[in-house]
Every structure is written in structure tokens, then in C-alpha cells.
Amino acid sequence: MMLPFSVTGAAMALPSMAAHLGSSAGAGQWMLNAFNITFAAVPLAAGGLADRFGRRRVLLTGIALVGVVSLLVALAPSMALVDVARAVQGCGAAAVLSSGAAVLAHSTSGRRRQLAFGFLGTSFGTGLAIGPLVAGALVEAAGWRSVFILVAAMSMPAWLCATRAPESRNPDQPALDAAGLVTFTAGLACLSFAFVRAGAAGWSAPGTLLPLAAAVAFVALFAVVEVRLGDRAVFDVRLFRRPELVAVVCQPFTVTLGFVILLVYLPAYLQGVADRSIVASGLLLLPMTAPVLLLPLAAGHLAARTSVRAVLTGASALIVVCALLLTTLRSDGSWPALALPLLPLGAGVGLAFGVMDNAAVSTVPVENAGAAAGIFNTMRSTGESVAVAGAAALLTTLTAAQLHGSHLPSDSATRIAAQAVQGQVPAAHHAALAAGFTHAFHTLGLLLAALSTLGALLTYFTLAPQRSRRPE
Incomplete structure (x- = not known):
């Protein structure tokens, strides 16, 4: 739960943090980007180091980095220091992600391994589902620093429990690329x-x-x-010769892209132009986050009865529905009107989460399963990193264009729009920003609908129609 909360909690804390530290829009954006870049890029290196120097050792180091650096962020006096610390924290999170699963796989087997990974998936889903709500309540009750203090506190029992794990390493010690x-x-x-x-x-x-x-x-x-x-x-780029692997690897871009974008930037919209409280913003995300907690297990059973292709294609279709409904978003909309577009997105992502990892390793020969899993996880984290950075630029550009059309100077329009994307909306420009930011989300919905449609078609026509086999 520590890792997803490091993402969702930071996103909820950003508007208050940026206002309190007096940061520029660019510096505030790097609070998210710095973590996402290292979290996406470092797992490959962390996995190699874990194989060489010991998986438990790398796991303990990663947990310690996440906890200690989170405490430093909570005490940071400036956004520049926060940005640097978040980059280091992303390295620690990558180490936890890479070595944690390897430790579980090495120390368990059979039914115990299934239970262990079931708990792992459930905890990730729980962190995504309750993260915005818990972080919102903390920010309102004790300020943005409390979010990062909680992450530091979560690292302590995690570190103590990890000390009991058996050590393991790869005796071949492959060279680091x-x-x-x-x-x-x-x-x-x-x-x-x-x-x-x-x-x-x-x-x-x-x-x-x-x-x-x-x-x-x-x-x-x-x-x-x-x-x-x-x-x-x-x-191993040679595996991309298999079109079915390409289809599965594209899933993070066509399935989770909209989920990550809304998870990070919809709270800023709800708090800024919609004038919702931080807790209310977190509650509004529940229709999107709760299915991610509840559906992955059901998706596995559904894929066994139908096919992986059917589940992944259906997941993309649900996301198309959500993306189109996003064009009805209004800053003064009721709770049902705001929450309605989010439910099919959560359902689609929840279904995809239940079968994507299995599909990635099932599309290649058994001897390449490890490489396929590494490629898939790298592309998933890379897609999330690119989504967070790219969506901020797109939303800022579209909102600024609307402001510039209302006779606001170009430089001022860009600066105010960038602040709005982080949840800071000046009262003097509230009406114009509400219209511009809402229009930006409408355009984003159309783009996500087109991308998810392409993903659905690619999945349907590329993946083999055979029924997935039940795990032995």
C-alpha cells in the first residue's frame, strides 16, 4: 500500500503543497514527474542489482529509501528540495517493486504463493482505492505534510517484516546493462x-x-x-517480433492512461474550478478506484470462461464509454453527474488489471516469460510517467488557449492555466478557468476515446482467440 499511496497521496497533496511553498507551476509539476521518471526507469536496474547482490537486501534498501525520503519531503522548506527528494524516492519505490515480487516468489510455493500474490494485488488495489480519500482527509485535518509522514510511518512495519524474508540471488550474476x-x-x-x-x-x-x-x-x-x-x-526488443506481445504491451497505454490522468488531475479540477473540498474530491474518485480493488479476481475467472482477448477488448470498450462520457463533465455538476463517467473506467481498468500480467507472459515461450514480464512492467510504469507529464502539458495548453481567446495575454494565460492544473485557481479568473479547464477535459476525453478504440481493435485482431487456461 505504501507505493500506490506515494502516488495518489502526492497528487492530492499537490495543490496545498504548491500554494504553501509558493512554487512555480513547473516546479510543482516536477514533484510528480521526478518520482514517476525514476519509478519507471529504475526497475530494470534494481532487478539486476537484486539478482546480483541479494533480493532481500535490495528490498530493505528500497523500503528505507521510500520511508526516509518521504520524511524529508514532509520537512522540506522548498519545492526544489521536494523535487530532488521525490526523484530519490522513486528509485526506492522501483527497488521495492522489482525485488518484492522476487522475494515472494522465492520464499513461497503452491497455494501459499497464490495467496501471497493475491494479498499483494489486493493491497495495491486498496492503496489506489482509498488513497485519494485518506490523503484528502489528512490534508484537510493536518496539512499536506501529514501525507508524507504517513508514508514514512508505513515504511517502518514494512521494513521490519522484510527483515524476516530469506535472502536469495541469481548465482549466474548476469552483467548489468x-x-x-x-x-x-x-x-x-x-x-x-x-x-x-x-x-x-x-x-x-x-x-x-x-x-x-x-x-x-x-x-x-x-x-x-x-x-x-x-x-x-x-x-529484449527481439520479443516485439511477436504481434500478440505488442498488443499486450500496448495495454498500459490504452487502458491505464486515462485512469492515471484522472487520478492525478481530476482532484485539482474538483478542488480548483468545482470548489469541492479535498475530502469530497477523494469521495468522487471512488467510482473509479473501487472497481480496481474488486474486479481483478473476477477478471481471472471471466477470462477462464471466455478468453483473455475478450476480457481485454471489453475493458478497452468500457474505457471508450467513460472517455465519451467525460465530455459531459461540468464544474457545477451534481455528484452523480460527476461520478457517472468514472464508473466504466474503473470497471475497465479493474478487469484489465486481472489479466494483463498473465497475458504478457503467456504470449511468449516459457523460457522468455521473465523477459516478457520485465518488458511489460517497464512499459506500464513508463506509460504512467508519460501520461502524468503529457496530460499536464495538454491540459495547460488547451486551458490557456481558452483564456487567450478571452483577451488575456498569452504569457498570463499560460501561467494561470498551469496553476489551475495544479488546483490553484485565482478568484479573479474563476469563471474563465472553469470554462477553459472543463473544455480541456472534454477534448482529453475525445482523445482517450480514440486511443482506447485503437487499443480495443489491436487487442481483438492480434490476440489469439483460444481460451485462457486455469493456473495449475
């Missing part, structure tokens, strides 16, 4: 930086185009490096 890790991380960082600059300076500004070009160059270099390394690559 440093070149692949560096190029991948650099490409992801440049892409996120380009999105932040786009929200502040526009998409055609040199400060946006240069890091965007650098991101493309680093990603291309990463692909070249991984192809040349072959079996020694941290990211």
Missing part, C-alpha cells in the same frame, strides 16, 4: 522535460523541441544498444 539503462532513463527524462516546457512555453518553443528531439535520439540509441546486446540486454 549500463548502456541500456542510461539511454532509457535519459530518453524518459528528456521527454518529461519537453512536456513540462510545452506547458510553460508552448509546443513550438526551442526549449520544448530540443529536449523532444533528444528524447527521440536517446530512445533510438537505446533500441540499437539492446538489439546489439541480444541475450545480455536488459530489455
Whole structure:
């Protein structure tokens, strides 16, 4: 629960934190981006280190990093220090994610392993479901710092329990793919930086185009490096020759993209232009987050009775419905009107969560299952990182365009729109921002609908129609 709460809690705390620390829009955005970049890029390296130096050791180090750095964030006097600390915290979270599952797999077997991973999935779903509500209540009752104090407190029992886990490592000690890790991380960082600059300076500004070009160059270099390394690559790109794996790997972009975007930025909309309290904003997210807690187990049974293709295609179709309903969003809408678009999204994501991981390893030969799982998890965290950074730029650009149309200077419109995306809405511009921010979400809904439709078609026509087999 510590990891999802580090994401959902931070998103709920951002409006209050940015206002209290007097940060710029860009600095506030990096509070989210810094964590997401390292959380997406470091699992590959953390997994290699865990195999080499011990999985329990890396797990304990990761838990300690998340807890200690969260305490530093709670005590930070400036947003610049928060941004740096969150990048380090993302490294710790990546280490926990990479080594934790390996520790469970090594120390359990049979029915106990199924129970262990069942608890793990349930705890992740619980963290996503109750995170916004708990974080909102904490911010209202004790301020934004209490959110990060809670994460630090959660790390203590986690660390103590992890000390009881048996140590394990890979006796072959595979070499670490440093070149692949560096190029991948650099490409992801440049892409996120380009999105932040786009929200502040526009998409055609040199400060946006240069890091965007650098991101493309680093990603291309990463692909070249991984192809040349072959079996020694941290990211086996040769598996992408299998179209069914490509379809499953695309699922995080077509299924979880809208979920992550709304989880991070809808609270800012509800608190800023809709004038909802922090707790009320958290409650409004329950129709989206609760199904993620309840449906994954049912999805596995449904896939066994039908097929993985049917479940994943249906999940994408539900998300298309949500995305289209998002065009009815209004800042003065009632609770049912605001919550209605979120329910099919939560249902679609919950169903997909129940079968995506299994589908990723089932589309390749058994000897490649580990590599396929690594690729899938990397693409999932990368998709979330890109979604958080890209959505902020898109929402800011669309909102600023509406403000500029109301005869507000371009620079002022961009600055005010960027603040609104973080939940800070000046009273003097409330009406214009409400209209602009709402229109931005409507446009975003249409884009998500188009993307999810493509995902549904790709899944349906690429995945084999065979029924999934029940786990032995």
C-alpha cells in the first residue's frame, strides 16, 4: 500500500503543497514527474542489482529509501528540495517493486504463493482505492505534510517484516546493462522535460523541441544498444517480433492512461474550478478506484470462461464509454453527474488489471516469460510517467488557449492555466478557468476515446482467440 499511496497521496497533496511553498507551476509539476521518471526507469536496474547482490537486501534498501525520503519531503522548506527528494524516492519505490515480487516468489510455493500474490494485488488495489480519500482527509485535518509522514510511518512495519524474508540471488550474476539503462532513463527524462516546457512555453518553443528531439535520439540509441546486446540486454526488443506481445504491451497505454490522468488531475479540477473540498474530491474518485480493488479476481475467472482477448477488448470498450462520457463533465455538476463517467473506467481498468500480467507472459515461450514480464512492467510504469507529464502539458495548453481567446495575454494565460492544473485557481479568473479547464477535459476525453478504440481493435485482431487456461 505504501507505493500506490506515494502516488495518489502526492497528487492530492499537490495543490496545498504548491500554494504553501509558493512554487512555480513547473516546479510543482516536477514533484510528480521526478518520482514517476525514476519509478519507471529504475526497475530494470534494481532487478539486476537484486539478482546480483541479494533480493532481500535490495528490498530493505528500497523500503528505507521510500520511508526516509518521504520524511524529508514532509520537512522540506522548498519545492526544489521536494523535487530532488521525490526523484530519490522513486528509485526506492522501483527497488521495492522489482525485488518484492522476487522475494515472494522465492520464499513461497503452491497455494501459499497464490495467496501471497493475491494479498499483494489486493493491497495495491486498496492503496489506489482509498488513497485519494485518506490523503484528502489528512490534508484537510493536518496539512499536506501529514501525507508524507504517513508514508514514512508505513515504511517502518514494512521494513521490519522484510527483515524476516530469506535472502536469495541469481548465482549466474548476469552483467548489468549500463548502456541500456542510461539511454532509457535519459530518453524518459528528456521527454518529461519537453512536456513540462510545452506547458510553460508552448509546443513550438526551442526549449520544448530540443529536449523532444533528444528524447527521440536517446530512445533510438537505446533500441540499437539492446538489439546489439541480444541475450545480455536488459530489455529484449527481439520479443516485439511477436504481434500478440505488442498488443499486450500496448495495454498500459490504452487502458491505464486515462485512469492515471484522472487520478492525478481530476482532484485539482474538483478542488480548483468545482470548489469541492479535498475530502469530497477523494469521495468522487471512488467510482473509479473501487472497481480496481474488486474486479481483478473476477477478471481471472471471466477470462477462464471466455478468453483473455475478450476480457481485454471489453475493458478497452468500457474505457471508450467513460472517455465519451467525460465530455459531459461540468464544474457545477451534481455528484452523480460527476461520478457517472468514472464508473466504466474503473470497471475497465479493474478487469484489465486481472489479466494483463498473465497475458504478457503467456504470449511468449516459457523460457522468455521473465523477459516478457520485465518488458511489460517497464512499459506500464513508463506509460504512467508519460501520461502524468503529457496530460499536464495538454491540459495547460488547451486551458490557456481558452483564456487567450478571452483577451488575456498569452504569457498570463499560460501561467494561470498551469496553476489551475495544479488546483490553484485565482478568484479573479474563476469563471474563465472553469470554462477553459472543463473544455480541456472534454477534448482529453475525445482523445482517450480514440486511443482506447485503437487499443480495443489491436487487442481483438492480434490476440489469439483460444481460451485462457486455469493456473495449475
